[in-house]
Amino acid sequence: MYLVQALVLLALALAGSHVSAFQPYKTLVAPITKDTTTSLYSTTLNFRENYIVDLGAPFSWYTCPYKHPLVTCKAPPCVSARPYLSPLCPPSSSSTNNLCQNCITTPVNPLTKSCGLSDLTYQNITLYLTNGGNPTSSINLNDIYMSCAPGYLLKSLPSGTTGWASLSWAPLALSTQLTPPQLGITKRFAMCLPSVPNGKGTLFFGSGPYFFRSPALVDVSRFLSYTPLIKNPKSSDYYIGLDSISIAGKAVRIPGKAFSIDSVGRGGMVLSTVIPYTILRSDIFDVFVKEFKIATKGIPETKKVKPFEYCLKSSTIASTRLGLQVPQISLQVAGGKTWTIYGANSMKQVNKDVACLAFVDGGKAAKHAVAIGSHQMEDNFLVFDLAQSTLGFSSSLLGYTTTCANFDFTVKP
Numbered sequence: 001m002y003l004v005q006a007l008v009l010l011a012l013a014l015a016g017s018h019v020s021a022f023q024p025y026k027t028l029v030a031p032i033t034k035d036t037t038t039s040l041y042s043t044t045l046n047f048r049e050n051y052i053v054d055l056g057a058p059f060s061w062y063t064c065p066y067k068h069p070l071v072t073c074k075a076p077p078c079v080s081a082r083p084y085l086s087p088l089c090p091p092s093s094s095s096t097n098n099l100c101q102n103c104i105t106t107p108v109n110p111l112t113k114s115c116g117l118s119d120l121t122y123q124n125i126t127l128y129l130t131n132g133g134n135p136t137s138s139i140n141l142n143d144i145y146m147s148c149a150p151g152y153l154l155k156s157l158p159s160g161t162t163g164w165a166s167l168s169w170a171p172l173a174l175s176t177q178l179t180p181p182q183l184g185i186t187k188r189f190a191m192c193l194p195s196v197p198n199g200k201g202t203l204f205f206g207s208g209p210y211f212f213r214s215p216a217l218v219d220v221s222r223f224l225s226y227t228p229l230i231k232n233p234k235s236s237d238y239y240i241g242l243d244s245i246s247i248a249g250k251a252v253r254i255p256g257k258a259f260s261i262d263s264v265g266r267g268g269m270v271l272s273t274v275i276p277y278t279i280l281r282s283d284i285f286d287v288f289v290k291e292f293k294i295a296t297k298g299i300p301e302t303k304k305v306k307p308f309e310y311c312l313k314s315s316t317i318a319s320t321r322l323g324l325q326v327p328q329i330s331l332q333v334a335g336g337k338t339w340t341i342y343g344a345n346s347m348k349q350v351n352k353d354v355a356c357l358a359f360v361d362g363g364k365a366a367k368h369a370v371a372i373g374s375h376q377m378e379d380n381f382l383v384f385d386l387a388q389s390t391l392g393f394s395s396s397l398l399g400y401t402t403t404c405a406n407f408d409f410t411v412k413p
Contacts, residue, residue: 024129024131024136025129025130025131025132025136026183026184026185026186026206026207027129027130027132027185027204027205027206027207027208027209028127028128028129028130028139028178028185028204028205028206029127029128029129029130029135029202029203029204029205029407029409030043030044030045030127030128030202030203031043031044031200031201031202031203031409032053032191032192032193032194032200032201032202032203032404033050033194033197033199033200033201034193034194034195034196034197034199034201035158035197036197037158038111038156038157038158039276039374039375040052040053040157040158040273040274041053041193041194041201041273041374042158042161043165043203045125045126045127045162045165046124046125046126047126047138049062049162049163050158050160050161050162051161051162051163051164051165052157052158052161052163052164052165052274053165053167053191053203053273054110054164054165054166054167054168054273054274055167055168055237055238055271055272055273056166056168056235056236056237056238056270056272056274057108057110057164057165057166057167057168057170057173057236058081058083058084058166058168058170058172058173058236059081059084059105059107059145059146059147059166059170059172059173060146060147060163060164060165060166060172060173060174061105061107061118061146061147061148061149061153061163061164062123062146062147062148062149062162062163062164063148063149063150063151063153063154063162063163064119064121064123064146064148064149068119068121068123068148069121069122070102070103070119070120070121071102071103071119071120071121071122071145072101072102072103073100073101073102073103075103077103077120077122077145077172078103078120080170080171080172081103081105081120081145081147081172082103084105084106084170084236085104085105085106086106086108086115088106088108088113088114088115089106089108089115089116089117090117102119102120103119103120104117104118104119104120105117105118105119105120105147105148106118106147107147107148107149107153107164108153109153109154109155109156109157109164110274111156111157111274112153112155112156114152114153114155115153116149116150116152116153118147118148118149118150119147119148120145120146120147120148121145121146121147121148122143122144122145122146123143123144123146124140124141124142124143124144125140125141125144125178126138126139126140126141127139127141127178127205128411130204132208132209132210132211132219133209133211133217133408134408134409134410134411134412135409135410135411135412136411136412136413137411137413141177141178141180144174144177144178145172145177146163146172149163149164167189167191167384168236168237168238169231169236169237169238169386170236173236174205175187175189175205175384175386176386178205179205179206179386185205185206185207186206186207186385186387187385187386187387188205188206188207188383188384188385188386188387189203189204189205189206189383189384189386190202190203190204190208190210190221190381190382190383190384190392191203191204191273191377191382191384192220192379192380192381192382192397192404192407193273193374193377193378193379193380193404194378194379194403194404194405195344195378195379195403195404195405196405199403199404199405200405200407200409201404201405201407202404202407208221209221210381210407211407212397212402212403212404212406212407213402213406213407213408214400214401214402214406215401218400218402220381220394220397220400220402221381221383221392223381223394223395223397223400224381224383224392224393224394225337225338225339225392225393225394225395226335226337226390226391226392226393227240227241227333227334227335227337227390227391227393228240228241228334228335228389228390228391229384229385229386229389229390229391230261230268230334231389232261232265232268233265234264234265235265235270237270237271237272238270238271238384238391239261239268239269239270239271240269240271240333240334240391241259241269241333241334241335242259242268242269242331242332242333242334242369242370243256243259243332243333243334244256244332245284245288245329245330245331245332246329246330246332247288247291247292247295247327247328247329247330248295248327248328249330250291250295252287252288252291253287253291254283254284254287254288258281258283258284258369259284259369259370260369266367266368267281267368267369268368268369268370269368269369269370269371269372270368270370270371270372271371271372271377271382271391272371272372272373272374273374273377274374275371275373275374276373276374276375277307277308277348277358277359277360277373277374277375277376278358278359278360278370278371278372278373278375278376279359279360279361279362279366279368279370279371279373280359280360280361280362280366280369280370281362281363281364281366281368281369281370282361282362282363282364282366283364284369284370285309285359285360285361285362286361288359289309289310289357289359292310292327292329292357293310295326295327296312296326296327299312299313299316299317299326300312300313300316301313302353302354304356305350305351305354305356307360308348308350308356308357308358308359308360309356309357309359309360309361310356310357311350311354311355311356311357312326312347312354312355312356312357313353313354314347314349314353314354314355315353317343317355320343321398321399321401322342322343322344322396322398322399323342323343323344323345323346323347323396323398324343324344324347324355325343326343326346326347328340328341328342328343328346329341329346337393339393339395340395340396341376341395341396342395342396342398342399344378344379344396344398345358345375345376345377345378345379345380345396346358346359346376348375358373358375358376360373378404379396379397379398379403379404380393380394380395380396380397380404381393381394381397381404382394
C-alpha cells in the first residue's frame with residue numbers, strides 16, 4: 001500500500017509543477033486569517049482565493065467552473081483519491097466499474113456533514129517565494145490536483161470562501177503537492193494560527209528560515225521541540241504520542257493506555273484546525289477538569305457558559321504576557337518533550353468578566369482520546385516535517401515576545 005502511494009507521489013511530483021528548477025529561495029509562504037464567527041482559518045492561494053485550512057482532509061476542493069479539466073480513472077491521482085471515497089455520499093458506480101472514464105471524488109464539509117459527488121480536476125496555484133523574512137517573488141505551480149465541489153458545501157463557511165485546503169498526510173494534500181522535489185523544496189510545512197481577526201498568520205511550505213519580529217527579527221524555528229508524528233492507517237490526520245498531562249506540575253491521574261490508538265483506529269491524540277477547542281474523551285475530561293478546579297480553588301467560579309464546563313471570574317485573575325495567570329497545563333509527549341499551554345490558550349474570555357477553561361467533553365464514545373483544537377494552537381509555531389515524520393512545536397510564541405501575526409508580508413524583491 002505504502003509502496004504504491006510512494007510511486008504515485010513521485011509521478012505527481014514529476015508531472016505536477018512545470019516551473020524552473022533554479023530558484024533563489026526554497027520556501028513558499030501564504031497568509032492565514034481567522035474568522036471569529038466560525039473560528040475557522042483560511043489561507044489565500046492565487047492572491048485572492050480563500051481556502052479553509054484543514055490538517056485532516058484527504059484532498060482539497062473548490063467550486064470549480066462548469067468547464068474544467070478531467071482526470072481519467074486510471075491516472076495516478078485518481079488511484080490516490082479512490083481510497084478516500086466518503087460514506088457520507090451515495091455510492092457511484094462510475095468510480096468503481098470497468099466502464100469508468102472520469103475520476104469521481106466525494107468532497108465533504110465536515111462541519112455540516114454534507115457531501116457531494118464530483119470530479120477530480122487540477123488547476124494552477126500561484127504563491128509567493130520567501131527568503132524567510134518577506135515574500136520576494138511569485139511562483140506558479142501547475143497541475144495541482146483538487147476536487148470540484150457543489151456550491152452547497154460552502155454553507156456555514158465564512159463569506160468569500162473559495163474551497164477547502166487539505167494539509168494532511170494524504171497523497172493529494174497540498175502539503176505534498178506544494179513541496180515538489182524538483183524545485184528543491186523540502187517536504188515540510190509550517191503553520192502559525194493568528195489569535196486576532198485582523199492579523200495575518202503564516203503558512204510556509206519548505207525548510208525556512210521563518211523570521212518573525214520579536215521586536216527584532218528572529219527565526220522562530222530555534223524555539224522548537226520535536227516529537228514523532230504517528231500515522232494512523234485508518235485516518236489521514238496527524239497524531240502525536242501523549243504520555244501524560246500535568247496541571248501546575250502535578251500529574252493528572254490518567255492511565256497511559258487511555259491515550260493509545262486501538263485496533264480500529266480510535267483513540268490517540270490528533271491535531272485539528274476545524275474544531276475550535278480541544279476535545280477530551282469523557283474519562284479523561286472528568287479527571288482533567290477536577291484537577292484544574294483543585295489548582296484554581298482560590299479563584300471565584302461563575303456559572304457555566306456553553307460549551308464549557310468550568311468558568312472563572314476573570315477580573316480576579318492577573319493578566320500576563322502569556323494570558324490569564326492560571327496554572328499551566330503540560331502535555332508530556334513522545335520523546336520526552338513538553339508542550340506547555342499557558343492562559344492565552346487554556347482559557348477563553350467569553351464576556352467582560354468571565355473566562356472559561358477552553359476544553360470540551362467529547363463524550364464516552366469520542367473518536368479521539370484528545371483532539372487538540374485551534375484555540376490551543378493559536379500563536380504556537382508548528383512545523384510538520386513529512387520527510388522525517390516529526391512535529392516541531394514552540395509552545396506559545398507570546399513567551400518570546402512575538403505572535404503568529406508578526407511575519408512581514410510586504411513583498412521585497
